[in-house]
Amino acid sequence: MTRVIDGEELNIPEHVAIIMDGNGRWAKKRMMPRGMGHKKGADVVEQLCEDADDLGIRYLTVYAFSTENWKRSEEEVSGIMNILRKHLLGSIDRSVKNNMRVRVIGDKSGLAEDLQDTIRTLEEKTAHCTGLTFTIAINYGGRDELTRAARKLAQLAASGELKPEEIDEARISDSLDTAGVPDPDLLIRTSGEMRISNYMIWQLAYTEFYFTDCLWPDFNKEELIRAIRYFNGRERRFGGVKNV
Numbered sequence: 001m002t003r004v005i006d007g008e009e010l011n012i013p014e015h016v017a018i019i020m021d022g023n024g025r026w027a028k029k030r031m032m033p034r035g036m037g038h039k040k041g042a043d044v045v046e047q048l049c050e051d052a053d054d055l056g057i058r059y060l061t062v063y064a065f066s067t068e069n070w071k072r073s074e075e076e077v078s079g080i081m082n083i084l085r086k087h088l089l090g091s092i093d094r095s096v097k098n099n100m101r102v103r104v105i106g107d108k109s110g111l112a113e114d115l116q117d118t119i120r121t122l123e124e125k126t127a128h129c130t131g132l133t134f135t136i137a138i139n140y141g142g143r144d145e146l147t148r149a150a151r152k153l154a155q156l157a158a159s160g161e162l163k164p165e166e167i168d169e170a171r172i173s174d175s176l177d178t179a180g181v182p183d184p185d186l187l188i189r190t191s192g193e194m195r196i197s198n199y200m201i202w203q204l205a206y207t208e209f210y211f212t213d214c215l216w217p218d219f220n221k222e223e224l225i226r227a228i229r230y231f232n233g234r235e236r237r238f239g240g241v242k243n244v
Helices: 023-029 034-055 074-097 113-126 142-158 169-175 221-232
Strands: 002-005 008-011 015-019 059-066 101-105 133-140 186-189 208-211
Touching: 008 221, 023 034, 034 059, 034 074, 034 221, 059 074, 074 101, 074 113, 074 133, 101 113, 133 142, 142 169, 186 221, 208 221
Parallel strands: 015 059, 015 186, 059 133, 101 133, 186 208
Antiparallel strands: 002 008
């Protein structure tokens, strides 16, 4: 899809994935508790969904809480979970109104029961929505996702429902949390870090990476458009030869 933005015709990526980094540093710069950075960052996500939809992005996936984030202090983890509770509950009616489908990926069994219930309600209430598909990665790790997928396929093979030779890339993709969603075209990571941090290891095989020094709470529509401009400057060959 192409859109004219500020007089410039841009090819809009179908699926944008984001590693939202820098909440703590944003708060520290303002001499605030880290929790204030996470709260501000959550508010940015709400606005980003509207901006992404307005620009014509069809799928948006954000890394909200990794399997490694449990290593943080109990106070910070508790604060993040409370922010997630508030925003997930508050987004049920808003998502339906905005025709936005919401999905949560990751090992949801590791979350508190009330949070699991909220996620189920949110996914069920928005399952019929046909606008932006917004995916939130909570208690998610790429290696954990692949491990769970391998275990699922192994169980099918052990029961005789699946032959080992029938396991191909498509079968693996269909066994992942992101089944049914196209791989990301563009990955954005904020705060200047340049690594994927165990995020969507399988899905990012041919994704274009955009790294910015912008801290996540300062991210806005202009920053998103800047990333899309960068994306437009890339030639995606998917392992092929450059056209001369």
